[in-house]
Amino acid sequence: xxxxxxxxxxxxxxxxxxxxxxxxxxxxxxxxxxxxxxxxxxxxxxxxxxxxxxxxxxxxxxxxxxxxxxxxxxxxxxxxxxxxxxxxxxxxxxx
Amino acid sequence: xxxxxxxxxxxxxxxxxxxxxxxxxxxxxxxxxxxxxxxxxxxxxxxxxxxxxxxxxxxxxxxxxxxxxxxxxxxxxxxxxxxxxxxxxxxxxxxxxxxxxxxxxxxxxxxxxxxxxxxxxxxxxxxxxxxxxxxxxxxxxxxxxxxxxxxxxxxxxxxxxxxxxxxxxxxxxxxxxxxxxxxxxxxxxxxxxxxxxxxxxxxxxxxxxxxxxxxxxxxxxxxxxxxxxxxxxxxxxxxxxxxxxxxxxxxxxxxxxxxxxxxxxxxxxxxxxxxxxxxxxxxxxxxxxxxxxxxxxxxxxxxxxxxxxxxxx
Amino acid sequence: xxxxxxxxxxxxxxxxxxxxxxxxxxxxxxxxxxxxxxxxxxxxxxxxxxxxxxxxxxxxxxxxxxxxxxxxxxxxxxxxxxxxxxxxxxxxxxxxx
Amino acid sequence: xxxxxxxxxxxxxxxxxxxxxxxxxxxxxxxxxxxxxxxxxxxxxxxxxxxxxxxxxxxxxxxxxxxxxxxxxxxxxxxxxxxxxxxxxxxxxxxxxxxxxxxxxxxxxxxxx
Numbered sequence: 301x302x303x304x305x306x307x308x309x310x311x312x313x314x315x316x317x318x319x320x321x322x323x324x325x326x327x328x329x330x331x332x333x334x335x336x337x338x339x340x341x342x343x344x345x346x347x348x349x350x351x352x353x354x355x356x357x358x359x360x361x362x363x364x365x366x367x368x369x370x371x372x373x374x375x376x377x378x379x380x381x382x383x384x385x386x387x388x389x390x391x392x393x394x395x
Numbered sequence: 396x397x398x399x400x401x402x403x404x405x406x407x408x409x410x411x412x413x414x415x416x417x418x419x420x421x422x423x424x425x426x427x428x429x430x431x432x433x434x435x436x437x438x439x440x441x442x443x444x445x446x447x448x449x450x451x452x453x454x455x456x457x458x459x460x461x462x463x464x465x466x467x468x469x470x471x472x473x474x475x476x477x478x479x480x481x482x483x484x485x486x487x488x489x490x491x492x493x494x495x496x497x498x499x500x501x502x503x504x505x506x507x508x509x510x511x512x513x514x515x516x517x518x519x520x521x522x523x524x525x526x527x528x529x530x531x532x533x534x535x536x537x538x539x540x541x542x543x544x545x546x547x548x549x550x551x552x553x554x555x556x557x558x559x560x561x562x563x564x565x566x567x568x569x570x571x572x573x574x575x576x577x578x579x580x581x582x583x584x585x586x587x588x589x590x591x592x593x594x595x596x597x598x599x600x601x602x603x604x605x606x607x608x609x610x611x612x613x614x615x616x617x618x619x620x621x622x623x624x625x626x627x628x629x630x631x632x633x634x635x636x637x638x639x640x641x642x643x644x645x646x647x648x649x650x651x652x653x654x655x656x657x658x659x660x661x662x663x664x665x666x667x668x669x670x671x672x673x674x675x676x677x678x679x680x681x682x683x684x685x686x687x688x689x690x691x692x693x694x695x696x697x698x699x700x701x702x703x704x705x706x707x708x
Numbered sequence: 709x710x711x712x713x714x715x716x717x718x719x720x721x722x723x724x725x726x727x728x729x730x731x732x733x734x735x736x737x738x739x740x741x742x743x744x745x746x747x748x749x750x751x752x753x754x755x756x757x758x759x760x761x762x763x764x765x766x767x768x769x770x771x772x773x774x775x776x777x778x779x780x781x782x783x784x785x786x787x788x789x790x791x792x793x794x795x796x797x798x799x800x801x802x803x804x805x
Numbered sequence: 806x807x808x809x810x811x812x813x814x815x816x817x818x819x820x821x822x823x824x825x826x827x828x829x830x831x832x833x834x835x836x837x838x839x840x841x842x843x844x845x846x847x848x849x850x851x852x853x854x855x856x857x858x859x860x861x862x863x864x865x866x867x868x869x870x871x872x873x874x875x876x877x878x879x880x881x882x883x884x885x886x887x888x889x890x891x892x893x894x895x896x897x898x899x900x901x902x903x904x905x906x907x908x909x910x911x912x913x914x915x916x917x918x
Contacts, residue, residue, distance in 0.1 A: 301714055301766075303398045308721045308759075310402040315728040317409045319735045319748070324416060324429060330741050330798045332428045334748055337790055338735075339435045341752040342728060344783055345759045348776065349721070350442060352766045353399075358447045358609040360772070361601070362438060364779050365451055365614065368594055369459030371786035372621045373431045375586065378793045379574060379628060380424070380466035403808050407815040414819050414842055418826035423834055430838055437845060444812055444852040445864025452874045453845075456881045461841060464881075468834055468888045472901050482829045490828040498821030505813035505853060514858030516866040531867035532874070540871060547875050554882035558889040563896075582796065586789040593782060613878055690878075697885035700892065 305353035309346045316342035333377040340370030403443055410436050423472065427465045434458030447609035448532040451601070455617035456694075463624065464698050467574055527676030529607035536611070537679045541668040545657065548650040548686065551693045555646070559637055562701040568638035571696065572703030575630050587629030594622035602687045606676060612649075612683040616690025623695045634699060636706045642692065649689025653682050713765035720762030727755030741798050749791045753784055809856040816849030833891045833903055837884060844880050848873045 319338050323331050344363045351359035413433045420426040434457030441450035482490070519531050519539065528534045536544045562569070598618040605611030626632045635642050656678055657668040664671045670678050734747025760780040767773040823843025827836050851869050858866035895901040 301717070304718055305721070306398045306402055308725050310398065310405055311725045312728050312755075312759075313402065313405055313409070315725075315732045317405070317412075319732045320409075320413065320432060322732075322735050324413075324425065324432075328741060329424060330794060330801060331744065332425055333794050333797065334745060335428055335432050336435075337787060337794070338748060338752070339432055340787060340790075341749075341756045341783055343435055343439065344779060345724065345728070345756045346439060347442065348759060348763055348779070350439075352763050356445075356447065357768070357772060359442050359450075360775055360779070361604070361608075361610060362442055362447060362450045362454060364597060364775075364782070365454045365601075365618070366435060366438060366458075367779055367783045367786065368590070368597060368618065369454055369621065370435065371586070371590060371790055372459045372625060373435075373462045374790040375583065375625060375628065375793065376463035376466045377428065377431075378790075378797050380470040400808065400811070403811050407811055410815060411818055411822075414822050417838055417842060418822050418830070418835075423832065426835060426838055430841070433842075434845075437849075440812060440815070440849065441852060443808060444849075444856045445859070446852055446855060446870045446873070449848075449852065449870050449873050449877070452877050456877050457841075457845065461881055461884055464885055464888055465834065465838065468892060471892060472834055472895065481831055487829050490825055494821040494825040494828070497824060498817045501817035501820055501850065502814050505810060505817060505850065508857060512857050514866050515868045516858055516863050519867050520863065531863060532871050535867045535871035536874070540868075543872075543875060547879060550879055551882050554886050557886050561889050561893045580793075580796070582789055582792045586786065586793070589789070590786060613874055694881070697882060700885075701889050 302353050305349050309349035309353065312342050312345050312349065316346070333374065336370045336374040336377060340367055340374070343370070406436070406440060406443065410440060423469045424466075427462060427469055430465065431458055431462035434462065448530070448611065448614075451609060451614040452617070455614055455621070459621055460617060460694060460698060463621075467698075467700070470574060525672070525675065526670070526679070527606075528679065530605060530609060530611070532609065533605050533611050533679070533683075537682065538670070538675070541653075541657070545650065545653050545668070548653065548689065548693075551690065551697070552646060552650065555693055555697055558697060558701050560701075562703070566702050566705050568636060569702035569705040570634050570636045571699035571701065573624070573627055573634050573699040575628055575634070580629070583629045584631065587625050587631050591622040591626055594618050594625075598622070598687065598691070602683055603680075605683060606680055612686040612690060615683075615687040617694055619687065619691030620694035620698065623691065624698055627699070637696070637702050642696070645688055645692045646696070647689065649682075649686035652685040656682060717762045717765055720758050724755045724758030724762060727751050727758060731755060742795060745791055745794055745798070749787050753787055756780060756783060809853045812849055812856075813853035816846045816853065819843070819846030819849065822846070831903070833894075833901055834888070836903075837887045837891070840887075841880065841884060844876075848876060851876075 316338060320335060323335050343366050347359055347363035347366060351357060413429050413436060417426050417429040417433060420429060435454060437457055438450045438454035441453055519535060523531055523534045526534050526538045598615040601610040602612060602615035627634050660667055660669040731747055731751035734751060735744055738744045738747055757780055760776050763776060764773050767776055820843055823839050823846055826839025830836055830839060851873050855865035855869035891901055
């Protein structure tokens, strides 16, 4: 059972890695914003599988925090990439 | 080769790849996003090193808070291109060789472990029972190295003072220039109403469970800070001006209680920061709760940045 | 009984892993940001749900099982809202912004 | 190779990456980022020290772990301070650069006005 759970965690990690490479290589910034989302689900799945595989229940808490902060990071991503017109007008108006 | 070491190797390769892309990325925005991903991945690495307490801290601070801080800076620096020219190719090569030498030196130190590996783990475990705690890391933080932990809170406050002192004189005591959404966004408002209650429960749980299992004031405080920032970013709560008395009280209450209990140790126990026997756990839990609040407010204000405008009357 | 639990775990976790595979294929193959977002969130959340379902029999005690389910609910809810936010950014900036 | 050594080598490589980025990248924000990468590499090496010293039924020595937790929080405080400095530099000079040459840029006297 342990090695099956490890294998499943490794498989999900490989999928997440592939997804991350694809996302981070695309030129559009909106694609980059999906990275936190991807780790929010795949990272949680990996951690839950590891918690079961190593029989260490506190790892579930790490998964909980990862879910929470992935959402927080995603908000920060969207916030820091606003529409361009308002940014330009702001940059020229203050000073 | 067992399946768990295959997992470890895959994780290390991914971490190194993402780490390299934070350095190599052309755009600062892409680099910071890669850094957030890197922080979240590093939490998994800490789990593999059996350091769940560190994993919690890394997921919260390395992934969430540092990322949010840097993304705010990226948004501001986006149109302020400095006219720096990148280093020339020979300089890059020389730097690369030098860095490779340093990394190789560190790697050698890791590959050749000392004959007798120094450890304080048995000493910690022998004395942990006296403190009434079940989590050895919390034991180290609040019993054996309590002075470090206390001073670290002071460092947080000093850093905050440093950030605040960067404000121009005219806006001292004003409102931090945290970027908030100008027009209310209904989706974000919903998230900012949904997530904080969950986060506060998790923060209290972290703080409470920290005595027995991985968790504690740092992790709880970081969650509180993140939830507070989320509420402020969504515009549900205005950013407080830094001269608010309640804000300053919350900032110092944790270190003050810690210090007071530490000084009481002179009278009630034998030394500074010594806990009277039998009350150690209760006192530590009290300190942790106060610290959670103070850390939360300090981290939130650090992320919000120096004051930039004065309060409108 | 234990064997039945283990078979359940293996099948549910495998199905979950398959959904993660499908999500990544979608990320690779779909033509624009909005459809990729769709693949990422819907499919991966289902994958996580199946993994959680599969791990339920392995959890020791009702409390741990409840915690697993609530983590899934948290990811589900926050994921849905975050997707909405990113989609809003796509609409504002165009698919190549 | 056991897990501790593997992650130790990962930490050593990250220190190398971080140092390289710190030295070669001219943008201040990227330097801060690289410094954080360097720091996390050092923390990982510390984690290896902890993992190797596992005893008394623990997964690792709690003393280095406690120190790393402290270090992560302090590193965050330092990062916040550094970013505030860069933003203040931008406010004062209109540019965010560490190079001292080229004082006559088009918008150097913007901030003090």
